[in-house]
Amino acid sequence: MNTTAIKPILIVEDSAEDFTALGRAFRKHALQNPVLRCEDGEQALDYLQGQGRKIGWPQTLPAIILLDLNMPGLDGRDVLGAIKGDPSLHSIPVVIFTTSANAKDVATCYQLGANSYLTKPLAYAELEEKVRLIVHYWLEASELPA
Template sequence: MNTTAIKPILIVEDSAEDFTALGRAFRKHALQNPVLRCEDGEQALEYLRGHGRKVGWPQVLPAIILLDLNMPGLDGRDVLAAIKQDEHLQAIPVVIFTTSANAKDISSCYQLGANSYLTKPIGYAELEEKVRLIVHYWLEASELPA
């Protein structure tokens, strides 16, 4: 495992049920990284721009961000654009993790700088497999910025 072992994984997800399932799938794969949740886009940008400034927030930026697209308020596209336009955040890999398989959504996310686009599976076994692939690729195989 590379040096990202201590960096958190940030999940930006408005659905508590989806976050719970993701957390369970990450734990099944013995992930050592803390898994954090921001419930909406505003909270995600507040966290990312102010990491370490609030009690309980980690002192380091996340190794990767899993970002839902369709959230109330500031949606995932807006969050993605803000991250990729911020010189302090733009190197963090952003994986879009959403229910939409719409070609326009996929294209626009890559144009905005998404590093990957995955659709959320319906079944839990398929979710575990996607999480296994995320962990293997992004946290074990890839060389991420310090």
Template structure:
């Protein structure tokens, strides 16, 4: 069992419909990790940069971040860039989960440090399978780094 089994999964997703579909896929495949949601990039950065200090936020960083690109306010690219610049956060795997299959978006995200890029399928069954494979890889097959202590 991976050490990430109790760490939360942070989903940064503004669409309630997409978040609901992800939640169904997580439940179907018995994801044991708690799932947290930030509805925009600003909220995600507030949580990730201030974890452990802000009232009401969990004291543990997420095992992985599932990040939408097209968010209101601070978009996913800016969130990704901020995470990969911060020494306390840069080892957290960031999986871009976007409707965009544009080659430029994909290349830009990898250049900014994304660990994976998944396009959101239109059909629910395809979404469910993509999420199953991604969660199996990142939470069961991969060895993830230990959390760095708050300085």
């Protein structure tokens, strides 16, 4: 089993509805990793830079981060830039998972260091398939940093 099995998956998503659907899709694929949610960019950076100092947050950094782009306050671009600019966080794979298919957003995210860019599908069956691909590629096939 991959060492990522004990690391959480961090989903940075302001929509409770989208997070619920993602959580359901991850459970369907028998994901062993705990799935955490940060509701905005500030909370995500607080967790990542604090590395579990708050009660209830894990002591370990996530195996991967699924990051929404369009959130109130610090948006996904700001969070991505902060993660990739921080030597203690930059090796964590960040998958942009957003409704925007705008070519400028895609280019900006890759310039900021995104590891992948996926658009959120509207249909739940398509969401399940994208989650299956994420689990297979990032948690089963890829060798991630310890």
